[in-house]
Amino acid sequence: MDYTEYISAELYVLIPILYVLGAVIKNSRIKDWKIPFILGGAGILLAGLWIFSANTITGTQQVLSMIFASITQGVLCAAASVYTDNLYRQLKEKNREQTDTPADKSDTAVG
Numbered sequence: 001m002d003y004t005e006y007i008s009a010e011l012y013v014l015i016p017i018l019y020v021l022g023a024v025i026k027n028s029r030i031k032d033w034k035i036p037f038i039l040g041g042a043g044i045l046l047a048g049l050w051i052f053s054a055n056t057i058t059g060t061q062q063v064l065s066m067i068f069a070s071i072t073q074g075v076l077c078a079a080a081s082v083y084t085d086n087l088y089r090q091l092k093e094k095n096r097e098q099t100d101t102p103a104d105k106s107d108t109a110v111g
Contacts, residue, residue, distance in 0.1 A: 007076050010054070011047055014074075018043055018081035036082050043081075044074030 007015075018039050025035050048070035057063055 006072075007080065008069075008073055011050060011073050011077055014043055014046055014077040015080045015084065017046070018078055019084055022081060022085055036078065039078040039081055040075055042074075043076075043078035044071050047071075047074035047077060 021042060022035055022039050025038060026032070030038070048067070051066050051070050051073070055062070055066060057066075
């Protein structure tokens with residue numbers, strides 16, 4: 001899935017911000033399963049701050065639209081951040097596995 005089609009260009013900056021926030025939280029006493037929820041809430045809050053500050057409120061319909069945009073953009077940015085972290089961890093694990101295996105696997109074959 002290409003998140004960039006759905007995230008507003010102005011909000012791309014939230015992805016690395018949320019990534020760093022997640023890394024800070026990871027090193028705290030907060031349980032790992034809570035991190036995506038915290039990042040989702042932070043993403044919604046930060047996206048909402050930008051959306052509400054960048055637009056003029058003209059009516060109820062626009063407020064509801066801005067709330068919807070805040071929620072969707074915040075969740076997408078948090079999801080991209082968690083996805084980025086997961087990719088990084090998987091690549092690190094793959095590299096660790098490659099360095100732990102023998103260079104010539106034929107030496108370890110049973111035959």
